[in-house]
Amino acid sequence: MKVGVVTFPGSLDDHDARRAVDLAGAEPVRLWHAEADLLGVDAVILPGGFSYGDYLRAGAIARFSPVMDVLIPAAQGGLPVLGICNGFQVLCESHLLPGALVRNDHQQFQCRDQQLRVESTRTAWTSGFSAGEQVLVALKNGEGAYVAEDRTLDELEDQGRVVARYVGPNPNGSRRAIAGVSNARGNVVGLMPHPEHAVEAGYGPSVDGLTFFTSVLRSAVSA
Amino acid sequence: MGTVIVDVMPKHEILDPQGQAVAGALVRMGAAAFTEVRQGKRFALQVEGEVTQEHLDAARQAAMTLLSNPVIEDVVSVRAQQASERLQAHQEPSA
Numbered sequence: 001m002k003v004g005v006v007t008f009p010g011s012l013d014d015h016d017a018r019r020a021v022d023l024a025g026a027e028p029v030r031l032w033h034a035e036a037d038l039l040g041v042d043a044v045i046l047p048g049g050f051s052y053g054d055y056l057r058a059g060a061i062a063r064f065s066p067v068m069d070v071l072i073p074a075a076q077g078g079l080p081v082l083g084i085c086n087g088f089q090v091l092c093e094s095h096l097l098p099g100a101l102v103r104n105d106h107q108q109f110q111c112r113d114q115q116l117r118v119e120s121t122r123t124a125w126t127s128g129f130s131a132g133e134q135v136l137v138a139l140k141n142g143e144g145a146y147v148a149e150d151r152t153l154d155e156l157e158d159q160g161r162v163v164a165r166y167v168g169p170n171p172n173g174s175r176r177a178i179a180g181v182s183n184a185r186g187n188v189v190g191l192m193p194h195p196e197h198a199v200e201a202g203y204g205p206s207v208d209g210l211t212f213f214t215s216v217l218r219s220a221v222s223a
Numbered sequence: 224m225g226t227v228i229v230d231v232m233p234k235h236e237i238l239d240p241q242g243q244a245v246a247g248a249l250v251r252m253g254a255a256a257f258t259e260v261r262q263g264k265r266f267a268l269q270v271e272g273e274v275t276q277e278h279l280d281a282a283r284q285a286a287m288t289l290l291s292n293p294v295i296e297d298v299v300s301v302r303a304q305q306a307s308e309r310l311q312a313h314q315e316p317s318a
Contacts, residue, residue: 057292064289093292100294107240147237147295173238 001217004031004041006071006087008062012049013084013196020196021045024213036066043080043124043216044071046087048140048194058101058143059089068094080124080216081188085141088180088190097181097190098156099148104141105173113205114139114193115167116179120160123186128215135208138197139171146174146181146192156181163189225274226304227282231291232263266290267304274303 003021005028007014018028029041033051038044052061062068068090075081075096083091091097104110115136118129129135148156153175156162163180170177172192180191195209233239239261246260268285270278279301286298 056289060289060292092294098294100292102237102295103240105238105240107244145238149294 001026001043002029002039002041003027003213003216004029004038004044006031006033006044006046006067008033008049008051008065008090010050010053011047011086013047013194014049016194016196017045017047017084020199020209020213023199024210024217026213026217031067033062033065033067036070038067038070038074038079043082044074045196046081046083046090047196048085048087051086051090054086054143057089057093058086059091059093062086062090063093072096075183075188078185078187080219082125082212082216083188083190084194084196085144085192088192089143091188091190096188097183098152099146099181101143101192102145102147103143104145104171109140109142110144110171111138111140112171113137114171114179116164116193117167118164119162120164120182120186122160123163123182123189123215124219125189125191125212125215126163127219128211134167135195135211136198136206137193137195137209138204139193141172141192144172144174144192146178148175153178159184161186164191164193225270225272225278227268227270227274227278228300228302228304229266229268229282229286229290229298230263230300231266231286231296232299233261234295234297235261237295263296263299264290279303 003026005014005017021028089101118133161182163182166177182189195212198204198206198209242261283301291298
């Protein structure tokens with residue numbers, strides 16, 4: 001199975017994402033923002049970082065890059081897509097996911113280990129977890145507060161599309177402590193924390209993050 | 224040469240930490256009269272010739288898709304820059 005990882009100008013975690021894909025047992029494929037070609041991959045990861053310097057709004061310029069012209073219809077057609085941190089912001093700006101991410105309520109960039117509760121195991125990227133499982137991964141962001149209208153938040157809750165929630169004190173002011181959401185079909189997931197930094201013993205707070213990447217392999221096999 | 228001015232502001236129900244930080248600094252510099260600050264964005268889109276209705280329509284379209292995110296921001300105005308504003312902008316600050 002091939003998992004593409006997009007590199008935008010300003011992406012930082014594309015290397016770690018490819019490494020996580022490799023450790024999960026899939027073949028990582030480099031995708032370039034300026035090429036409107038997904039190179040036949042079976043899933044795509046939009047990595048963390050500061051695409052286009054976060055100019056205008058985080059993810060706003062990346063959304064109009066050539067690779068997104070082919071990725072958006074592919075995602076709408078069911079291709080598994082995981083957006084991590086800046087990738088989550090790109091997915092929201094692309095309207096593949098509802099809501100938006102705004103500056104942390106305490107105004108500071110934050111980098112720490114963060115406990116999450118996996119709320120939905122129905123997605124392509126979380127099927128390997130058990131419902132309610134708690135995982136420890138890295139959280140590092142300046143604009144990580146998830147916001148949406150109450151009506152949208154209710155809809156996400158009712159449809160089981162809140163993928164993960166922060167455990168303990170809310171680290172960034174996200175509405176309803178939401179750390180990740182999915183689209184209705186469950187193939188597109190956005191996550192503010194970084195599972196790709198928790199995939200190998202000795203490098204990161206745990207190896208809990210690996211399950212996000214092995215889950216997509218499982219969903220591809222069963223599809 | 225004409226210019227279309229687009230003003231975008233964060234929605235009122237969205238926390239504006241930048242505005243709050245500015246509000247705090249205003250109090251510290253002694254300007255206590257301002258009870259709230261919200262920080263927005265202004266875009267100046269230049270066109271050939273005078274600004275036409277088509278230019279304004281295209282700017283409004285751009286404002287709703289790229290220049291603002293309707294989940295968190297409102298486009299508060301899309302208008303042609305007035306000649307008096309242009310003069311002001313080019314005046315040297317009086318020392």
